[in-house]
Amino acid sequence: MVVPSPRDLGAAIVTAAGCLAWWGVEKFAGWLSASTPASLAGATLARWQWVNIAAFAVNVVSVAIPGRIDDEMAEQMKKEAKARKKRPSVAPGVPKDSIYRSLVTPAGWAFLIWPVIYLAESVFTAAQASAALDSVSTAAYSSAAPWWLLACALQSLWCVAFRDWAKAPEHFWISGALLAAESVALGRAVHAVDAARVAFPSAAYWCGRFPLALHHGWITAAAVVNVNSWLAVSDYPNEISSAEFQARAAFISHAAAAFIGCRVSWMTKDPTFAGVIAWALYAIAADGGWRKRLVERIGEEPLRAIARNALFHARVASALCVYLAAKPLVDPYLPDAAAGLFSLKR
Secondary structure: OOOOOHHHHHHHHHHHHHHHHHHHHHHHHHHHOOOOEEEEOOEEEEHHHHHHHHHHHHHHHHHHOOOEHHHHHHHHHHHHHHHOOOOOOOOOOOOOOOOOOOOOOOOHHHHHHHHHHHHHHHHHHHHHOOOOOOHHHHHHHHHHHHHHHHHHHHHHHHHHHOEHHHOOHHHHHHHHHHHHHHHHHHHHHHHHHHHOOOOOOOHHHHHHHHHHHHHHHHHHHHHHHHHHHHHHHHOHHHOOOOHHHHHHHHHHHHHHHHHHHHHHHHHHOOOHHHHHHHHHHHHHHHHOOOOHHHHHHHOOHHHHHHHHHHHHHHHHHHHHHHHHHHHHHHHHHHHHHHHHHHHHHO
16 A cells, blocks of 8 residues: 655645635635625624635735745845855845746746735725725625635645645646636636726726736736746756757747737736736746756757747737727827828818
């Protein structure tokens, strides 16, 4: 009889918890988004308001617990900076010799988006707890509550999985799968807000839709990065022989991220998602996919080609982002401009 190792058991528990969380939200979505009043510590809010608050609290606490792989990488970068007698970067990124470094690794500055995301979601949590919400805002926040809860639960499970115990290839895929599932959950939350017909640039948009869309875009990009990191970890001992496969995966990842970003933003007529994807792709291009052992064996030109590809797709996503952002400002003047041109032709 084969006895599973503690790491295998941990992987099974985290995977089961993720599946259970998804099933639970699907099963009890109506209950979670109900407007039934509930009192706690002297405050009376609707059930969905408490759900949103609890979800964000669990998210923040989970992220604050140290010991994740990214914490270890940040500590390593600080030690290297100290050894070189340089000031540590506020966004150190992934060490050049890390086994988690893939050909789709963003530069350290990309992660500065996290404070913006959590600030926006703090506003989201505070705004939805207001007792003076209009009907549109109430519909938006309550409909999003189950999926926001699921996204926060999956983020918390990712914090459990993205640790040293799960760095082996047979376990490391779990963190990427959790991010992909979280991306879907955040997408459902954004869709729920859109179904309430939240208008731009209303308070419900900036306090409700924008924080969710911002997080949705970044988690989608993070899922792509994590999958490529899993490829790097899986093939680390033989990374030279697998370089061609990883390069192809990088090219596909850039195109897929840009396509998803553009499609989501085009369908929703909101530039936020594409803008965040562009941010991530610019950071990937800036990093260049530099890997010490790989450069020593195959040279830098293949990495430059990958960086150029990331930059191209970043520009595509940026172009759509600019178009969608400018369109609402230009549209009111288009009928008059068209009428003027028509009269000139006549």
